[in-house]
Amino acid sequence: MAAYCxxxxxxxxxxxxxxxxxxxxxFSESISINSRGLSYGDGLFETISIVNGSPEFIDFHLERLxxxxxxxxxxxxxxxxxxxxxxxxxxxxxxxxxxxxxxxxAESGRGYKPTFNIVADRIVILDALAISDIRHSQLGVKxxxxxxRLGINADLAGxxxxxxxENVMARSEWSSLxxxxxLVMDSAxxxxxxxxxxxxxxxxxxxxxxxxxxxxxxxxxxxxxxDQIAPSLQIKTRVKDLYLKDVxxxxxxxxxxxxxGIWPVVAIGCHHKTIGKLTRxxxxxxxxxxxxxx
Amino acid sequence: MAAYCxxxxxxxxxxxxxxxxxxxxxFSESISINSRGLSYGDGLFETISIVNGSPEFIDFHLERLxxxxxxxxxxxxxxxxxxxxxxxxxxxxxxxxxxxxxxxxAESGRGYKPTFNIVADRIVILDALAISDIRHSQLGVKxxxxxxRLGINADLAGxxxxxxxENVMARSEWSSLxxxxxLVMDSAxxxxxxxxxxxxxxxxxxxxxxxxxxxxxxxxxxxxxxDQIAPSLQIKTRVKDLYLKDVxxxxxxxxxxxxxGIWPVVAIGCHHKTIGKLTRxxxxxxxxxxxxxx
Numbered sequence: 388m389a390a391y392c393x394x395x396x397x398x399x400x401x402x403x404x405x406x407x408x409x410x411x412x413x414f415s416e417s418i419s420i421n422s423r424g425l426s427y428g429d430g431l432f433e434t435i436s437i438v439n440g441s442p443e444f445i446d447f448h449l450e451r452l453x454x455x456x457x458x459x460x461x462x463x464x465x466x467x468x469x470x471x472x473x474x475x476x477x478x479x480x481x482x483x484x485x486x487x488x489x490x491x492x493a494e495s496g497r498g499y500k501p502t503f504n505i506v507a508d509r510i511v512i513l514d515a516l517a518i519s520d521i522r523h524s525q526l527g528v529k530x531x532x533x534x535x536r537l538g539i540n541a542d543l544a545g546x547x548x549x550x551x552x553e554n555v556m557a558r559s560e561w562s563s564l565x566x567x568x569x570l571v572m573d574s575a576x577x578x579x580x581x582x583x584x585x586x587x588x589x590x591x592x593x594x595x596x597x598x599x600x601x602x603x604x605x606x607x608x609x610x611x612x613x614d615q616i617a618p619s620l621q622i623k624t625r626v627k628d629l630y631l632k633d634v635x636x637x638x639x640x641x642x643x644x645x646x647x648g649i650w651p652v653v654a655i656g657c658h659h660k661t662i663g664k665l666t667r668x669x670x671x672x673x674x675x676x677x678x679x680x681x
Numbered sequence: 682m683a684a685y686c687x688x689x690x691x692x693x694x695x696x697x698x699x700x701x702x703x704x705x706x707x708f709s710e711s712i713s714i715n716s717r718g719l720s721y722g723d724g725l726f727e728t729i730s731i732v733n734g735s736p737e738f739i740d741f742h743l744e745r746l747x748x749x750x751x752x753x754x755x756x757x758x759x760x761x762x763x764x765x766x767x768x769x770x771x772x773x774x775x776x777x778x779x780x781x782x783x784x785x786x787a788e789s790g791r792g793y794k795p796t797f798n799i800v801a802d803r804i805v806i807l808d809a810l811a812i813s814d815i816r817h818s819q820l821g822v823k824x825x826x827x828x829x830r831l832g833i834n835a836d837l838a839g840x841x842x843x844x845x846x847e848n849v850m851a852r853s854e855w856s857s858l859x860x861x862x863x864l865v866m867d868s869a870x871x872x873x874x875x876x877x878x879x880x881x882x883x884x885x886x887x888x889x890x891x892x893x894x895x896x897x898x899x900x901x902x903x904x905x906x907x908d909q910i911a912p913s914l915q916i917k918t919r920v921k922d923l924y925l926k927d928v929x930x931x932x933x934x935x936x937x938x939x940x941x942g943i944w945p946v947v948a949i950g951c952h953h954k955t956i957g958k959l960t961r962x963x964x965x966x967x968x969x970x971x972x973x974x975x
Contacts (some may be wrong), residue, residue, distance in 0.1 A: 417861075426845075429849050489720070499848045538837075540832040549719065549846070551721040558794045
């Protein structure tokens, strides 16, 4: 092995972000070039917000991970991941952090064929969180309507898997700092989600969000809003097919995910929106955690 | 760094395949857990057959890699990859080998947004090739008609990218050794490809293969057949939308890729096919390399 480079990884761009990371429970910052996560995007991930040293909605995150593993027939040790997360939290200082969990189907022979009876490789990363502009939550954000469309694939719909080139393509459409997020449709013209977030709109006092049975990621903050915050505020919710006309005709519009919380939308392209009362009350409920299970 | 595991990679399954690998030109078998190839399937790959120490159709492979990089706006040093390939060939013994090239968009900050002005990371792997049953070429193979459908995404169609979970899902549908490959359709019902190969059929003496402007991978062997072998044999070709009825009504049917060459199809599900003269003449031409550019 003497001829091998002593550095575990030779990185052209020199980027360095990770605070600490565990690969299958041991400190490491590299994975095998044979990883099926790298070769085929054959795996899953979770992004968990750490606030005051505590992983927010960790049970929801691990529940989704477990359920998505079942759908992809990936065998995963969820308890070991939970242990890894809490082990890494000891290395978090007082700032805000993010834990990223990656699960990749363990290596098998070459080729797409997966092996189902091998426990997946797990990667748990503690990272500092670049604080996004908190004005986004207060003043709202402008959206781009992305040209890139998501392919329809019911078998993979809702799953937070590693084959995310579509999201990269959609996010690559703009560089202006004035635009904060992009709204993405599927190839049949349904509104699906943001490039990195879910979308909600308010119509006739009802909170609506796209059904995700064709494509898209079923986000944890989306679930928190649907299952916990909206009921606690006695807001009616509806998960249904939505179209651009619904977005434009909506009384309120906001984006959400586990890290950003809730961003009201003030413009989509040249179409302007107003930040509304329901959005503000949901933001308030989330901030104060005055809902069941928070 | 003393607290870090000395092994560059902790692999639960213990799989070991690689003979030698270069990561950005240096011997290594690991990559960073921050690789955008792992995080998002944000990259490309090529699988090149090494026969008698020589990489087959290497110019076609590197041309496609370069062209696909342009489509994804990945900045890649193709000459360095060519050097890496020939450097690794010194480690190939007399057996058949395969070179796998992976290009992943270099790391940037967290999130989907790509950085366009950084040279991609390159991974070049020399691997022993598990010899597939040569009887497949002679006696033909049985196909499964896969339930899993490919999502339609014109921006990514044809590209051999790393977001390949759809292929994994399709390939996971069967484990019987009697079935060798699966035929995959898109969500709109067009026949697209095999899980790891392209498909050709013969109708009225004409060679037809699916148009790949909605999804699928435009394989190198497909190009060799369309651009070189068929013209040299004076066989008319047509790239068009094809449906299952065309497959069932075809006079001949075969699958192809850079490693397997050409596999005649003798059955798809319970529907039987006969190996035909055109398939045999194309196989003969490929074996004897009696076409321009071979």
